[in-house]
Amino acid sequence: KHTTIIMATLTKVLKPILGSQLGNTAKHVVIYLSYFHDYHAHVICPLNVIHYVYLQPPPAKYGGRHTVALIPGDGIGPELLNHVRELFRFCCVPVDFEVVHVNSASTREDDINNAIMAIRRNGVALKGNIETNHTMPPNHKSRNNLLRTSLDLYANMMHCQSLPGVHTRHKNIDIIIIRENTEGEYSSLEHESVSGVVESLKIITRNNSLRIADYAFRLARDKGRRRVTAVHKANIMKLGDGLFLQCCKEVASGYPDIEFDSMIVDNTTMQLVSKPHQFDVMLMPNLYGNVVSNVCAGLVGGPGLVPGANYGRDYAVFETATRNTGKSIANRNIANPTAMLLASCLMLDHLKLHDYANMIRGAILTTMNETRLHTVDIGGQGTTSEVVQSIMRIIQSSGPLTTEI
């Protein structure tokens, strides 16, 4: 709220001063914003486009330790999150977990509301996927979706990188996928007008499209990326995806150092399986994001390797990128812990505990190089516990103070 008031006031102040010179050329204004005097950001934006600049509040620390909400979920979620806790305890990471269980079989929304409250309390969460039984009646909404929309986690970020030790058909892939997380086809607004005729609404709004596009370009700039590609189907859905594309173009004009192009979603999937190296950062609405992120996860080696992050203005939730429940491999000690562990490293980065994050990430990548420790999904025969033990051994041997294995 502070930020938008400052910008609106500045616009009113500067317009009469620069008024005669504004004309058609976009004038750029440097606006200094501050939040609690500790965080400054300067934003360059044309006066005719209002950018929603959101600054994350500093992470809460009581007694030097962070508290993070932990939602085990179903399937392989509980066992993998146990491994995460075990690893954090071993490395003496100053993070405490507040565990909140969500019963996916229950029709009451109390569980998920408790989880949402816990995340609001703590600001950060690590979660497993909550199963959605789609034979339940339509008013029983997907719990994961409810969480994302209630907390307004508008950006889903997934960084697909080929890991050197894993054998795949395509090598050296490095794509960042940014997906709008709250609206689009996932609005859950459906009705049966007449018996046998069902309508499902796909909602695209200007505000959310601008917001996600801005997030994408800022991320591209922060990470030194050269190009952002918007994925859409505006030739068929002219108004919906047309609006999305138009918003992306508007935001792109404010970032002249980053190249912007667009591609239709069916062509995109075709290009991804034949020439994936042409993509750098990809930006898209909700459903296409689902398809493209799963295709890219498959390209780099599968659902067990890629972490995902959901960012909102005030909250951040970390999970595996492809959000699988993994019911068929649950409790058999064969799940790949890499995705969940890398997600926990993303969480540590978010909490500004970079040293711990880099230490764990380095150990994971070193373990990945050993083919004998690969789990079943990437072609090996190792077990989950073997992988985690190996990571702990590598961390212990590299020096910092740890508890006993």
Add this chain to the structure above:
Amino acid sequence: YTILFWGNKVVHKDQFYLSERQVFGRIQTVTLIPGDGIGPEISTAVMKIFEAAKAPIQWEERNVTAIKGPGGRWMIPPEAKESMNKNKIGLKGPLKTPIAAGHPSMNLLLRKTFDLYANVRPCVSIEGYKTPYTDVDLVTIRENTEGEYSGIEHLIVDGVVQSIKLITEDASRRIAEYAFEYARNNQRTSVTAVHKANIMRMSDGLFLRKCREVAENFKDVKFTEMYLDTVCLNMVQDPSHFDVLVMPNLYGDILSDLCAGLIGGLGVTPSGNIGANGVAIFESVHGTAPDIAGKDLANPTALLLSAVMMLRHMGLHGHAKKIETACFDTIRDEKVLTKDLGGNAKCSEFTADICRRVQDMD
């Protein structure tokens, strides 16, 4: 009259000594729509190959450039429409949609005119055209009339747009029935319905329910359901797990192009559109390639494989197998390949090689 058995066919005694072409009686007439750009040259190539294979097909060429009918609505020329309704089978080359012509896309017009409800794309890895995926053998069947492409969109308030995805019981049942019949007629073992019913509970839920109901009548074909994201994930890692996939419009669009990418792109992918009243139009899905039009550089493989699909649809499996084998042999040999397949031969040379192989087979 006496009924005799010849091989595995029941024939009338007067027809016993006649060839396959005459046993099946009349020669079939097929409407041919050459299209634009490279369309005419690849159509000629296909006609030449069919002649060499002595297929019992007679071609009737028609043009489908849109004209404005009475009442101001765009429609395809009446001769084309009559021809299609009479012959029921059509083969179409690539059509261009001029940007400022004012009429809707030609493909959309054809779809509306003949109620082409199913788009079928068999994707089989081609030996000799190397891609990272070598064991692809699946068929995507996509509902082509409704779903996310219903075209119903509104601007509710400034900055909020709503797009409607329509799923109806009739269309879902029709496509599911077609998918199971296709699986049965082509010796396919399983049909997988692709959906996102965890998020779009009512719409994809209705689609799934219809598929399940139809599956009850086809117990010889295995029926499974899979989420769209799981299909994408598994398709990219191991496409050999999939057989026949049936799905609504948008997922079908994305997945069929994904599968085309797995086998080498739109230049080698066949496609067929099945309509109500027995109409079927087989087409090549690539573009008109105006930059190489008329230069004898085009690759006729996509249109040829679509024509082979057409022969199978008409029951002429012998000829279909012959032409398909000749085409794959030519590509496997890698001696005479067009530019997009990695060689530097001309279209006419490629065609001539296939004709030669077909004639050698007789």
